[in-house]
Amino acid sequence: MSIRRTTKAARGAVAMASAVGLALVVAGCGGDGGAKGTDGDKPPARSTAPKDSGPGSPAADSDKVIGEMKGPDGVVVTLHSVVRDSGGFVTVNGTVANHGDRAFNAIDWRSNETELRSRSSISGATLVDKAGKKRYLVLRDTNGECLCTTGLSGLMPGASRPIFAQFPAPPAKVTQVDFQLPTMPPASVQITD
Numbered sequence: 001m002s003i004r005r006t007t008k009a010a011r012g013a014v015a016m017a018s019a020v021g022l023a024l025v026v027a028g029c030g031g032d033g034g035a036k037g038t039d040g041d042k043p044p045a046r047s048t049a050p051k052d053s054g055p056g057s058p059a060a061d062s063d064k065v066i067g068e069m070k071g072p073d074g075v076v077v078t079l080h081s082v083v084r085d086s087g088g089f090v091t092v093n094g095t096v097a098n099h100g101d102r103a104f105n106a107i108d109w110r111s112n113e114t115e116l117r118s119r120s121s122i123s124g125a126t127l128v129d130k131a132g133k134k135r136y137l138v139l140r141d142t143n144g145e146c147l148c149t150t151g152l153s154g155l156m157p158g159a160s161r162p163i164f165a166q167f168p169a170p171p172a173k174v175t176q177v178d179f180q181l182p183t184m185p186p187a188s189v190q191i192t193d
Contacts (some may be wrong), residue, residue, distance in 0.1 A: 067179065067187035074100030077163070079179060082189045088166045089139060090127065090191060092179055096152070099158035106152035108183050109139070119145055120153040125165045128178040128186070136167040136177075 067079035079094040098104045109126040123146035127136040139147040148165035155161055170177065170191070178186040 019058075027146045035155040067189045069179075069181065069184040069187045071181075073102065073104065074098060074157075075104050075184075077181065077184060077187075079187055079189055082177070082179070082191050083193050084169050084172075084191050088169050090136075090169045090177075092125070092127070092165050092167070092189075094163050095160050096155065096163050098155045098157050101157050103157070104155040105162065106155075109152070111146075111183050121150040122148045122163055122165055122181060123150075124182045126180045127170070127179060129170045129174050130169065130178060132174060134170065136170065139166045139168065 025102070043187075062078050066081065066141055069077040076097045076099055077094055078097070079092065081093045082090060083093075084090050087161070096104075096106075106120050106122060109122045109124050110120070123137055123138050123147065129136070141147060146165070149161075149163040152161065152163070175191050176188060177191060180186040180190050
């Protein structure tokens with residue numbers, strides 16, 4: 001075997017060992033502290049949000065009704081709570097029910113932002129402080145996902161699903177706001193602490 005061939009083979013072996021070692025180091029040092037989702041591609045979009053337990057499950061404290069919005073095609077949004085958190089945000093919890101005769105998709109309820117990743121969501125929801133003349137938009141995480149219910153599509157007739165959205169908190173003196181969703185009339189609600 002010539003020196004040239006031996007050198008070439010040695011370089012190939014070193015490159016292969018380096019690539020395998022680098023792959024092992026990268027795989028072992030994700031550095032995200034286990035925050036990966038089940039698919040391993042991205043962190044969970046709603047780390048601070050209430051978890052949905054599936055289609056048809058009730059929202060938190062669903063017996064309490066503080067507001068209701070009736071929209072086209074038999075879609076009804078019932079609001080159960082609007083709670084101010086010490087962390088500086090307000091969480092709206094409710095239930096969307098389809099009383100119509102065809103499947104409902106929340107595509108019209110999303111915001112118009114081009115950077116937004118959530119498609120079928122309530123990312124277009126707003127809180128309006130009429131007295132202070134301010135509108136509060138749904139919060140986003142660092143991946144562009146709204147801190148709100150996502151994947152809200154294919155809600156069949158007769159079905160319901162819990163929804164939520166988190167907003168920046170208005171000043172502490174503000175206790176009355178309007179909750180708005182595109183295509184729906186606003187609902188005046190009281191913020192509780």
